[in-house]
Amino acid sequence: MLSPKLTPEELRAKRKQIRLDRKLLIEEKKKQDKRDHLTRELAYGELTYKRYEKKWKKMLLKVALPRMREDLEFAWYNFERVVDCKDFIISLLMDEIKDAEEQYMYNFRAHLDNMDDLMETFNSRLEKLKIAYQSEVKEMKDRCDAELGSMKDMTNEKVNYLKTMLYQLAIARREQVRIKRAEFYSRLDEFEVKNNLLLQKMKAILERKYQNVFNDLKYSVQHHNKHIRQKKEQHDQLKQGDDSMQELIAQQFKQIKKLHDILRILRQKFNDMKQLKGSELLDLQSERQFFFITCLTLKANLQEELKADFDKLAYLSECCVKTFHCLESLNKKGETIMKVAAICRKLETEKEKILPFRSTVASFAYKFFHHLEDEEEPLRKELVMFWQKFGEAYSVYFQLKREKKYLEEENQVFIDSHNNYCDQLTFPTVPNYKVSINKVDGNLEMRKYPKS
Template identity: 25%
Template sequence: ANVDWPEKFDRIRLILLKCSTVLPIKMEKENLSFQEKFQREHRHTKLNTHKLTIAFREIFRETCLESHRNELKVLWQRFENAVDRKNDFIESLKKKLQEGESQYVFAYRKHLDDIDTMIGIQRERLDRLKTVYISEKDVLCRDFEIAKQSIEESHWENVNRLKDLLEALDDERTTKAKDIEDDLDFKKEELKNKLLEEKQSLCVVMEAVMEKLWLEFQKALKSYTEQTSERRKAFEELKIKDERSASEIDMQMKRIQDLNEKISKLKNRIQEINNVHELDTKRLCEEREEINSYLMSMKRNLTKQRSLWRHWIQEMTISYDHAKKILTKTLDKLCKVLKHHEICQRLEMRHEKILPFPSSTLNESEKEIIAETCSKNDLPMAEYLGDIYVMEKFWGRYNTILIETKVLEVERVNLLEENSRLKDAVKNYLLGLEDDALTKLRRASMSNVGDADVSEIKEAVSAILSTNPVVLNDPGKRKEYVTVGATSVP
């Protein structure tokens, strides 16, 4: 093949020359373009780094603000929870104090009611004793009047002795009245002293409890104010530091670590404060439990006292029912006696209606008092006075019956003596009679005056006893009795 090698070499040489000339230019151009690109990229990187730092600063600022805000929210929530707990605890203490006061008022009222019942029972007992005393007094006075009248009628010599008895009875009555009044005053003073001592003891106990609770409340309030003041100061310091950090973030990035350390210190301090607060809450809970235990013990004591009072009231009610039954029985007996008295009063004769006693045993002063009470339209008192008048009539008739029985007994003894004396006289007189009269008397005595000639016997006895009549005393009249023994004459 015909190849023109020199031309080719020339061409190649020319090309190489061109390349040698063009390549450095291109290289320079490329270097210049690369330098321009590098400078441009360097400028862009500076701008981008500046933008990135600004964006990073904004993001970091926002994250720090959010973290601080979250921490502040957490602290605020904890603060509100602590305040709510304290308020709840204070309200619970107030409720417990109100309950304690209500229980104290209830116990005090119950105690006063029990005292009123005791006073009422004591008054009823005193009224019963008074009625018994009055009844005994009336009985003694009536017995004294009866004895006085019987002694004046029978024997004038025993008047001085009856006066001595009257003085002795008056002395006994006055001594009894003084003893009863002294016992009553002593019991009243004992009850008053007991009531005052119990009231003073209860007041002292409740004042001590109130002072203790008030001191505990003051301590809790003081600790609460101290804790809240410290937290407020910490909150204000954190707020100031946050404002300073927000204003100096761009200029003082190096102090971020210091701020983080301070924040960690503050967190530790808050943790310590929370621990102290938890210890305080535990202490308050323990105190609350102690107060609850004390209140429970007080409730137990109150229940024991209530059970004792109930037992005592039950015993009093049982005794009251027993006394009431006895009184109802006595009242029924009195009603029956009064009914029989009215029936007997209807069946009385004229001479039986005349009583040897005065119509009333009251003085003029007592009569005036009764008239004043009747003029006041006091129905219960009027009924009571009517019952008194009825009982006076009843006891007057009862005393007349007793007097008549005594008189009849005396008359019976006198008649028996007269009968025995007459028997002896008849016996002695009949010894000297003739045999006919003796036979007649013997026949009359042997046949119990049934078959004999009664008229002949009467004539013989009247002839015998005409010289010796016997005079006897009857309660209403004076009659002449002639008695003959029912036994046969020997």
């Protein structure tokens, strides 16, 4: 299928569109070249940044390693004292734990004796309750049998009595139906005689009512004429009253005119007073404007102060967060130092334990403690007290946790033994003495005796 021929205008538009597409492709290619160049520059910048960062870290390590080595030597020679103190505290705590275990075993034996006594009393009490229960069940069974026999006798007597009553009621009902039929036929004859008499009476009453209606109509016409005459008299009276009211309205209009003149005079006086007191009003308005402006300025100042306080609070919170992070980093650093010291302590020989401190380490320790005593003595005391209290609290918490776990296990063992003992107990089953009582349906009994 051949494509349709294009007009010259369409050909020019198509060529123009092709040129625009070429320009767009060229611009897009230039932009892509720029993007590639920038990505290469960014990658090269990242590589240079990483290279210089590695060099900077190596330089920092070279500077910091000697100081860290001195700190480790100082900690290594001073950690022995701390370990000796800890060993002494641990020995004291072990003695206390031994005494506590002896006391606990004594209490546990007393508890077991008490539980044995309780179990014996519980068994004796169960035997007594079992004997009482059996005797009570026997008495209830005898009483129930006696009551059941008496109830059967009573129900039989009542059933016989109801049967006789139903038979007598059926006989009385047949007799009553026969009497009602005879009365109905006699009343029907009387009703026909009464209807004839009633028709004659109604005829006389209707004639009398027709005469009364004619008389009422005549009376209503006379009454209507009389009412018209009364309305004419009332119209004359109202006309006289309207004339007097018109005169009164004219007098009131004159009085209103006088009051209007007085009001105009008073309005003129008010304008004069307003001109005289205008300056005072302007002063009051200026004062009001001044107070309004001062109120706005004070409100703006308060908002600025509130914003400044909020900024200070935010800065304070940031400082607190930085402080907490710094303390956490110091804590982690201390933990690493303790681990390294423990490792060094394990690798230390007997000969190295009795060697004196080096002179460089002693001078460094003297400078360090002198610096702490001069600048950070209160902080150091608080930190020492805090870690002492923390260690005591943690030891007490660990002891209580172990004792709680042991008591929970003992409690579970006691519960299991008690449940097993209760499961082994047996009780006699109570027999079910349900006896069905015959019910008498009245409708069913009536159907047995057919109607005559």
